[in-house]
Structure formats: structure tokens, C-alpha cells
Amino acid sequence: MSDIIVRRLLIDLDTPPERHWCGGDAFRTAWFNALSMSFPQGEQFFIDSVRAAVQTLPEAERARFEPAVKGFIGQEATHRRIHALFNAHLEAQGLVNHWEPRAQRRIRQLEGADLRIAVGATAATEHITAILAEYLLCDAASLQGAEPRWVTLWRWHASEETEHRATAFDLYRAMGGNEEWRLRLLRLVTWHFVTDSLRQTVNNLWHDGSFWRWRTWVDGWRFVFGRRGIVRAFAGPWRRYLRADFHPLQQDESRAVSWLRDNATQFEPVGRPAPATTVATPT
Ligand SMILES: [Fe+2]
Numbered sequence: 001m002s003d004i005i006v007r008r009l010l011i012d013l014d015t016p017p018e019r020h021w022c023g024g025d026a027f028r029t030a031w032f033n034a035l036s037m038s039f040p041q042g043e044q045f046f047i048d049s050v051r052a053a054v055q056t057l058p059e060a061e062r063a064r065f066e067p068a069v070k071g072f073i074g075q076e077a078t079h080r081r082i083h084a085l086f087n088a089h090l091e092a093q094g095l096v097n098h099w100e101p102r103a104q105r106r107i108r109q110l111e112g113a114d115l116r117i118a119v120g121a122t123a124a125t126e127h128i129t130a131i132l133a134e135y136l137l138c139d140a141a142s143l144q145g146a147e148p149r150w151v152t153l154w155r156w157h158a159s160e161e162t163e164h165r166a167t168a169f170d171l172y173r174a175m176g177g178n179e180e181w182r183l184r185l186l187r188l189v190t191w192h193f194v195t196d197s198l199r200q201t202v203n204n205l206w207h208d209g210s211f212w213r214w215r216t217w218v219d220g221w222r223f224v225f226g227r228r229g230i231v232r233a234f235a236g237p238w239r240r241y242l243r244a245d246f247h248p249l250q251q252d253e254s255r256a257v258s259w260l261r262d263n264a265t266q267f268e269p270v271g272r273p274a275p276a277t278t279v280a281t282p283t
Pocket residue numbers: 043075076079080157161
């Protein structure tokens with residue numbers, strides 16, 4: 001995969017989702033809903049960080065990065081718009097987004113700080129997102145039983161996350177970001193991701209009336225800690241980031257390439273494709 005293509009998704013976003021749209025599974029639905037709630041704010045932060053970062057580079061470097069940055073911004077802007085539409089349905093169902101104000105407070109704390117912190121945090125989050133993308137594309141059980149249009153939404157997002165997974169990382173390196181902060185930011189971002197996603201999932205279950213159901217927690221335990229659960233799916237790939245020779249393009253992209261090829265009727269490209277990266281060397 002060599003281009004970052006912005007795509008317009010062609011699914012029905014007007015008809016509200018079922019309350020437990022993910023195969024009738026309250027826990028999985030609440031978890032995916034929680035992630036969706038984090039995207040509009042989070043992805044705006046990524047866009048702002050990357051857009052500001054490229055302006056700090058020397059002219060020749062900036063020219064090399066600009067096509068990838070343009071593709072990155074175009075994809076993330078589309079994701080946040082689509083997830084905002086989805087989140088409006090969740091709000092109408094009575095769910096309350098607590099993750100967004102927490103993220104906003106943390107982003108405000110970065111005002112005036114070295115821009116490499118924002119870009120390093122973006123790169124770390126993109127690593128988590130890329131792992132999530134791999135999980136969604138490889139494990140059929142993750143979205144089993146979900147309404148087809150939401151499967152399309154999540155796998156389209158996952159595929160595009162795979163395409164632009166190296167942009168923020170390459171920028172962080174180009175800005176002279178060091179290894180110590182790269183790893184420190186991964187640990188910090190992971191802590192916030194785990195606690196925020198857990199808190200928002202529990203809150204969603206509370207608001208949708210599933211909190212006190214025994215079934216919710218049996219399914220939840222299996223989804224999180226089971227043999228094919230998210231903890232096992234995340235642990236190994238997460239650790240790869242700790243290696244000094246890590247690069248995001250080392251992650252296999254074949255599932256994303258196949259999904260985009262096999263589901264080409266579900267979206268249409270917007271504008272011209274941008275090169276995925278100009279500096280990375282996949283191994
Ligand atoms: Fe995204």
C-alpha cells in the first residue's frame with residue numbers, strides 16, 4: 001500500500017443503530033460506542049498536531065511530508081465527521097460522552113508545550129489505533145453479528161488507519177523527537193486509553209440499562225480477557241513499539257489492502273491519492 005486515499009463512505013448513516021448493534025452483545029456495543037465517542041475530539045487533536053508539526057520543518061523536508069500529511073488530515077477529518085454522525089445517534093439513545101471533556105482538558109494542558117509532545121502522543125495513539133485496526137480486520141469475532149453498515153464503518157476506518165499509520169511517527173522523528181519521550185508518551189497515552197475506554201464503556205452500560213445484567217459481564221470478561229480477547233490481541237503488538245528499530249510500516253497491511261479491494265462499492269475516493277510516507281523504510 002503506497003497511497004493515502006481519502007474516501008467518502010457510502011453507507012446509511014441516517015437510520016439509527018440498534019441499541020445493541022454489535023450482535024446483541026451489550027458489552028461489545030458499549031466498548032465500540034466508547035471508542036467512537038473519543039474520535040471527533042481525538043482525531044481533531046491529531047490533525048492539529050500534524051498540521052502544526054509539518055510547518056516547523058525545513059522547506060525541503062516540509063515538501064517531502066506535505067502529500068502524506070494532506071492524506072492523513074483528509075482521512076482523519078472524514079473519520080471524525082462520520083463518527084460524529086454516529087455519536088449523535090448514541091446521544092439520542094441517552095448515552096453521555098464523558099471521554100471527550102476529559103480529553104479536551106488534557107489537550108488544553110499541552111498548550112504552549114513543545115510541539116514534539118503532541119506529535120509523539122499522536123504517534124503513540126496511532127500505534128494503538130493501528131493495533132485496533134489489525135484486530136478488527138483479522139478477527140471475525142470482533143464485529144460478529146453486527147449490522148453490516150457498522151461493520152463497513154469500522155473496517156473502513158481500520159483500513160485507513162493502517163494506511164496512514166506511519167505519518168505522525170515519521171514526523172516525530174523528523175522533528176528530532178527522542179526515544180525517551182517516544183516511549184514515555186506511549187505509556188502515558190496507553191494509560192489514558194485503557195482507563196478512559198473502560199470508564200466510558202461502563203458508563204454506556206449504565207445508561208443503556210445493561211449494567212446489572214449478569215450476561216453483560218460474562219460477555220465482557222470473554223471479550224477483554226478471553227483466549228481471543230483484546231488484552232491478548234493488544235499485548236504483543238503494543239510491545240513492538242518499545243523496540244529501538246520499531247517502525248509502523250513493519251505492521252502487516254495485507255488485510256487492509258484486501259478489505260479495501262473487496263469492498264470498493266462501499267466508498268468512493270475523494271481527490272487525488274497522497275503517498276503514505278516519504279521517509280520510512282519498511283522491513
Ligand atoms: Fe481515524
